[in-house]
Amino acid sequence: MPPITLYAQEPAFTDLDSAFLAALNISVLTSDIESHIASSSFVFAPFVDWNLLIPVFLKDKDPELYIGNEILDNYSVFVNTPEKANLVEDCNERGKRFAERRERRRMPQFEKHGSALEGLMIYWVEKEQ
Numbered sequence: 001m002p003p004i005t006l007y008a009q010e011p012a013f014t015d016l017d018s019a020f021l022a023a024l025n026i027s028v029l030t031s032d033i034e035s036h037i038a039s040s041s042f043v044f045a046p047f048v049d050w051n052l053l054i055p056v057f058l059k060d061k062d063p064e065l066y067i068g069n070e071i072l073d074n075y076s077v078f079v080n081t082p083e084k085a086n087l088v089e090d091c092n093e094r095g096k097r098f099a100e101r102r103e104r105r106r107m108p109q110f111e112k113h114g115s116a117l118e119g120l121m122i123y124w125v126e127k128e129q
Helices: 015-023 050-057 082-100
Strands: 006-008 026-028 042-045 065-069 102-106 120-125
Touching: 015 026, 042 050, 050 065, 050 082, 082 102
Parallel strands: 006 026, 042 065
Antiparallel strands: 065 120, 102 120
16 A cells, blocks of 8 residues: 655644644645645545635645535525626535535534534545445
């Protein structure tokens, strides 16, 4: 089995965060993490705004496992800027295609902090048997 390569990207990482992740053999990237997403990837992207998640991180990507915001087929209700209005049609179509062939479940509550994971979903590609 090939080794698992781990990457993390977060604009708010401190030097301590980066050192901690490096100690866990997780490479910290400052940009372009989407270039590392493949069909065998696990993408953990909690609470990333749809207008960045869909057209950048998941654009033309097909990760095997995704944990993050619910992927919708209609983001129209969230359009509140001209920039988002320009993205909504494409994001609606991409969201629909992303969810079509995946199973999904709502993330279970975290008993130590009931709302910490509220709104997160788990999506996985259903394997053919």
